Amino acid sequence: MAKANSLLVTSVSVGLATGLYGISFGALSVAAGLDVWQTCVLSLLMFSGGSQFAFVGVIAGGGLAAIPAAIASAWMMGVRNGFYAVAMAPILQLRRLQRVVGAQLTIDESTGVALSQEENSKQKFGFWATGISVFVFWNLLTLLGALLGGFMSDPSVWGLDAAAAAAFVALVWPRLNDSPTRVVAILAFVVAIFSSPYVPQGVPVLLAGLVAVAVWAAVLLREQGGER
Amino acid sequence: MELWVAVIVASLAVYSWKILGSNLPERVLNNPKVSRLASFLTVALMAGLVGVQGFVDNREITLDARLPALLLAVVLAILRVPFILIVLAAAAMAAALRFFW
Numbered sequence: 001m002a003k004a005n006s007l008l009v010t011s012v013s014v015g016l017a018t019g020l021y022g023i024s025f026g027a028l029s030v031a032a033g034l035d036v037w038q039t040c041v042l043s044l045l046m047f048s049g050g051s052q053f054a055f056v057g058v059i060a061g062g063g064l065a066a067i068p069a070a071i072a073s074a075w076m077m078g079v080r081n082g083f084y085a086v087a088m089a090p091i092l093q094l095r096r097l098q099r100v101v102g103a104q105l106t107i108d109e110s111t112g113v114a115l116s117q118e119e120n121s122k123q124k125f126g127f128w129a130t131g132i133s134v135f136v137f138w139n140l141l142t143l144l145g146a147l148l149g150g151f152m153s154d155p156s157v158w159g160l161d162a163a164a165a166a167a168f169v170a171l172v173w174p175r176l177n178d179s180p181t182r183v184v185a186i187l188a189f190v191v192a193i194f195s196s197p198y199v200p201q202g203v204p205v206l207l208a209g210l211v212a213v214a215v216w217a218a219v220l221l222r223e224q225g226g227e228r
Numbered sequence: 229m230e231l232w233v234a235v236i237v238a239s240l241a242v243y244s245w246k247i248l249g250s251n252l253p254e255r256v257l258n259n260p261k262v263s264r265l266a267s268f269l270t271v272a273l274m275a276g277l278v279g280v281q282g283f284v285d286n287r288e289i290t291l292d293a294r295l296p297a298l299l300l301a302v303v304l305a306i307l308r309v310p311f312i313l314i315v316l317a318a319a320a321m322a323a324a325l326r327f328f329w
């Protein structure tokens with residue numbers, strides 16, 4: 001019983017911590033030109049932090065002209081949720097209709113907490129408790145952030161443009177733990193910056209995505225060469 | 229209106245991965261090659277967004293108050309400071325620089 005309680009505490013605190021960054025999402029989204037409702041619908045329906053930040057980031061740079069690139073960036077950014085869903089499927093054993101809900105709650109945090117447990121019942125509990133708690137806090141604090149953001153007439157005065165970039169620094173840094181990944185990050189960073197003057201807004205981020213595919217292919221080729 | 233359509237379409241696009249993953253047989257995506265591509269893609273998009281949001285303004289390469297703010301963010305990330313504090317510190321740094329110069 002004590003253990004189940006501590007898992008619940010973990011789930012709720014992960015939800016709170018993640019929710020806090022919903023404040024920055026809400027404020028940045030309004031600064032990017034979305035209204036409060038659009039911002040809240042993104043948190044309800046998209047419900048994936050990286051994709052949401054990518055979507056409003058591309059809109060912030062390019063406005064309505066960048067919509068196709070914003071959709072594509074959010075979509076590509078969401079790919080890892082598919083992998084989480086695959087990992088969670090044998091643990092959760094959901095029926096078809098339950099999957100519709102379970103899929104929506106399949107994000108970094110719910111999967112992370114679930115996979116940190118060993119017993120199946122605790123894995124299930126961790127997934128649902130964390131997923132629901134993140135969903136509740138994320139959406140409430142998105143609304144709060146969007147309302148606060150609406151009071152700031154010039155976002156750059158408040159450093160919100162720097163905050164948007166810093167959010168991605170904080171998200172990407174812990175992932176840079178092997179050299180191929182670092183090469184991907186550096187090349188993507190450079191390509192996105194230096195292609196910006198020459199292509200329409202939003203496209204530099206997609207070119208950065210192509211860098212990932214190119215490095216991935218190069219790594220595969222080198223590994224196959226090594227096997228021969 | 230266009231923005232509303234974009235919000236809905238992009239949300240469905242992100243959901244498509246989640247629902248696809250929960251209906252696929254495990255062996256398809258549990259291939260190490262495929263999961264490495266997914267991890268590379270995530271890192272590349274994030275690094276690209278750091279570049280565009282930190283060093284580009286209206287399609288021109290620009291160095292301004294965002295640069296020191298991002299350097300601070302990197303230092304705090306190395307020190308494993310929580311996400312929300314990194315974001316707040318970077319915003320405060322850029323805002324302070326703009327206010328005093």
